Amino acid sequence: MTTPTTGAGPGAAGTAAVPGAAVVTGAAGGLGRAIAAALHADGWRVLLTDIDADAVATAAAPLGGWSRTLDVRDEAACADIAAEAAGRGGLGLWVNNAGILVTGPSWEHDAATRRRVLEVNTLGAMNGTLAALAVMRTQGYGHVLNVVSLAGLVAAPGETVYAASKHALVAFSIGTQADLRLAGHRGVHVSCLCPDGIWTPMLHDRLDDPGAAASFTGTLLTPERVARRAARLARRPRPVVAVPRWRGVQVRLLDALPGAALRLLPAVMAVGRAGQRRQRRRTGGGHH
Template identity: 45%
Template sequence: MGDVAVVTGAARGFGLGIARRLAERGYVVVGTDVDPVVEDVLSRFGARGVVADVRDPAAHRAVAGVAAGLGRVAVWVNNAGVLATGPVWEQDDDVVRRVVEVNLLGVVNGSRVAVETMRASGGRILNIASMSAYGPVPGLALYAATKAAVLNFSTSLQGDLDLAGVPIRVHTLCPDAADTAMVDRVRDDADSAILFSGGGLLPPDEVADRAVAMLGGRRLVRAVPAHRAGMARLGALAPTVGLRVLRALRAWGERRR
């Protein structure tokens, strides 16, 4: 039995790319998703797919049990996420709850179970946040809030692990908008315009490469691309000015969208 990696949201997009790369590097991969297609998709390259909902702590623990039965759990990637656009006051209660529970509680629950599972032997946790974690994103306020929380949670968790002497490293990747099904589903929404304001949507394979590369280093947080993070941070430091700039970027993104 070899080292095992768990990847949530592995049926497509970043999660699928990360799962495939980890399998290529010799990990026994257990990928989860709420979509049953995950079982067939991952089996194509020798990984194991498990239907699980990241909102449920018991589901994470069941997955951890499956993974531990295959070897030493050394990597846990919390990737599953959902996106909703538009003013938060116009969003249904169920949508608000789902975005917060999947994007934030899914990462919190996954990280808790990952620590429970890897505490004695050590390992790596990788949480997928977003460029929107760095500053305000009108049109994506709810999504941005959850991703900002993921970033803060992850770095705070690392501090707690260090204080407790637990040999687990927590990494956070903050990619810009990428050419994934999640983004494609909101392409026709006016409030998605800001997603198209960069130099182009990132290829998912590039994000997956950067994600897996983080697992071999000490760096806690990485933005892709780095220069967009700098712009986002300026918006957070001077929000009045930043929001004006974001209006211009939104107009530019609308033309590109």
């Protein structure tokens, strides 16, 4: 596979083959594993990373077997992963997928919990982004894809600390993209993928959790659907993509009208609780 010239990369006109390697964090299961599989099917050489060494090795086995242990909170470790991936014909794509969800009113979380959510969801994604950009800016091409959430576009009730961590990631991503353009880097991209609730282990135990009701107010997605959209976004970068698109419009409208959103809150949460009951019936009250 030929390394593209400066300015080429996924989505560049006339580029048929993906450039170099892709890194996916939090890839041992759930959405991360599905994204890794979709990218592998699309021709990427994928390095799967996760804090769980055994689980990520198992996930990587059918995709070429390339995996590494990574705690995204470790800045130096992220840099090492970026350098390793760059050694396989260049680092074409870095997907920041690792994340954790906590629910409930903000005042119920202790300082350690708040810190952990921000360290993984925000600072961890910043570590990955900056490690990747250190390589990509020198190469002249590359794409960082940050898996955010609709909670990055609207203040999701019951998921306040989680939403705050994701809002920060959206601001960091869009601002970094702007900084890249101002610095003259036309072939390096940063994208945010903001999906609705996804039926993964993150939500499997949340069917009776009123704090998670916001994640069930719209279209509950499969990991595979979101992964397919991620693979398309890897090919054709855009700053922010919501899945499904109509939900992005809806939550941005609520975000723009916070007074109205507060008045609608009881109805919104009732819809979410109904969504939880519906999913419980579909799954028999347990996991897939």
